[in-house]
Each structure stands twice: as C-alpha cells, then as structure tokens.
Amino acid sequence: MANKKLAVIAIGGNSLILDEKHISVESQYVAAKETAVHIADMIEQGWEVAIGHGNGPQVGFILRRSEIAHKYEGMHEVPLDVCGADSQGAIGYALQQNLQNILYQRGIKKKVVTVITQTLIDKDDPAFQKPAKPIGSFMSQEDAERRQKEQGWTVIEDAGRGWRRVVASPLPKEIVELETVETLLKQGIVTITVGGGGIPVVDPGDGNYQGIAAVIDKDFASSLLARNIKADLFVISTAVEKVAINFGKPEQKWLDKLTLSEAKAYLAEGTHFAKGSMAPKIQAIVWFLEAMPQAQALITNPQNIGRALKGETGTWIVQD
DSSP states (O other): TOOOEEEEEOOOOOGOOTTTOOOOOHHHHHHHHHHHHHHHHHHHHTTEEEEEEHHHHHHHHHHEEEHHHHHHOOOOOHHHHHHHHHHHHHHHHHHHHHHHHHHHHHOOOOOEEEEEEEEEOOOTOOGGSSSOEEEEEEEEEHHHHHHHHHHEEEEOOOTTOOEEEEEEEOOEEETHHHHHHOOOOOTTTTEEEEGGGGGEEEEOSSOEEESSSOOOOOHHHHHHHHHTTTTTTEEOOOSSEEEETTTTSSTOOOEEEEEEEHHHHHHHHOOOOOOTTTHHHHHHHHHHHOTTTTOOEEEEGGGGGGHTTSSSSSSSEEOO
C-alpha cells in the first residue's frame, strides 16, 4: 500500500434504515446507495477503502422470519452465526452493487468485492459469563423458560415488554480472512469485510473454527481491521454529524476535534458517551490511535463524509 492513502469506514447497520416506514430490502438498498455515493467521493479523492458495517436490525429481521416460519410452518430455525453470514451477504451485495455502479458511472475503473468474514474470539471471554446483548423477538415467560431448558438460551425479562434471548458480545481477537482482505486491498479492490463485526468463531483447541452464538461490536472489529492493515484513517459513519459531550443536557457541546488524551479522559468519566451508542465508537478509535501514532480518525454521518474530509464538519480525533 506504499504511497496510497488507506481508510477503513465503519457503517452502522441502522444507517441503512431511514425510519420505521423504510425497513424493506428495497428501502435499505436505496439507503445503501446514498452511503455508497459518499464512499465513492472518498475514492475519487484518492483513498483506498475497506468497508465494515453493522447488521443489528438486519439480523433481528432474519431471526424474526426464522422464528415465524418455525412456529407456523415447522421450518428449521436459523442459528445466529448463520444469520450473521446471511446479513453479510445481503448488506454486502447492496453496498457492492451500488458502489460498483456509481464508480462505473464516474468512469472510475475500480472493482468492489464482499468477503464473508469470520472473527475469532476467545471462548473464555468474560462476556460469556454475563450475556447482555438482546436479540430476536419477545417471548412469553413460558416460551423463554422452555428455550432456556431445551436449547440452552440465556433469557431475560426486558423492561416489562416480555422475555428475550441475550447473547455475549466478546472482544474480537483475530480476523480470520485478514490475508485475503490485505491481498485484495493491495490490488486496489474496494473490500467490504467484518460485516456485523464478523461471524463469531472459536477455536475449540484443535485448530479448527466453529461458529458460536454471539454478537461482535462492529466498531471494535473495524478498529481491529484498521490496526491490522495499518490504515491512515478510521472513519465511523453514524447517525450524527458530530460528537457531543453532555449530550441531551443544557450544557451540550458539539466537538470539532478531540485529542486522544481528551477522548480517553471523557471515556473514563463515563458520563459523556452512552454505553450502547457513542462510547464503543470512541473506545474503538482510542485503540486504533494508540496502535497507529501517525493516523487520524473521524466520526460523522454518511452524507457529510466528503465535507468532513475537507475539514468542514465532523469530529476529528487526533494524536496529542
């Protein structure tokens, strides 16, 4: 990758769903097209790009279809790791086709590919002792207890709304297809990878991989990817144009720039960034910048990526 600027872009799965009226596959394709336009702008500015993405809502839809088909038609249920693979293929297809079309229309001769990606996690990760990530549909207590007994699920009562399955969210340790991704990027191919954080797999001790029911944070996996391929820039594309401290409070303040030490200090305070949204994004960037002392990171929404790269908006996280 000598003399080439290399960026990793992490796209939120929710960013492909504009609102409750636009959750169909067709609507998500249109949203993917809008995101692809802004990624194409980056490529036109000379960036080589690897793309990671979330899949939270999409995996939820796949699980829901599976549960309905099982309940009413007797169809087999789809395991969670296979749901992750399904979502990687579907979301990757939408991004890949849209981006390929846009590049073609602009006269840019560049290929785009999706890699179905596995992410190795530690089978002894502490997250497995306290599964906390809700997935799938709400259930009655009776159904939840039956599944707990028959299928080994961990279930919780979710804020008075019913019972849900919860799974662990372990830390990513290794990207199984990393060498493949690196080879593609060296050939100048835009590579979509670590979708949904990657399909979680474990090594039971004999050198083989096997899927496991878990959910990996896509920002953590994208950060690991960015570190491994030595990216110059890590972009997290999310729902807001900039990062704020004291979010939602009278003293809320939007940030144009954060230093690494400031980001770590705000994280340590534990009051500025919500655990389920902005905190993991900032943590993912902290890990990236600690490993890559010459790099930078950016948080903004998809439609402002081009402007942010010109220094006009977004929140830049930089070295001290």
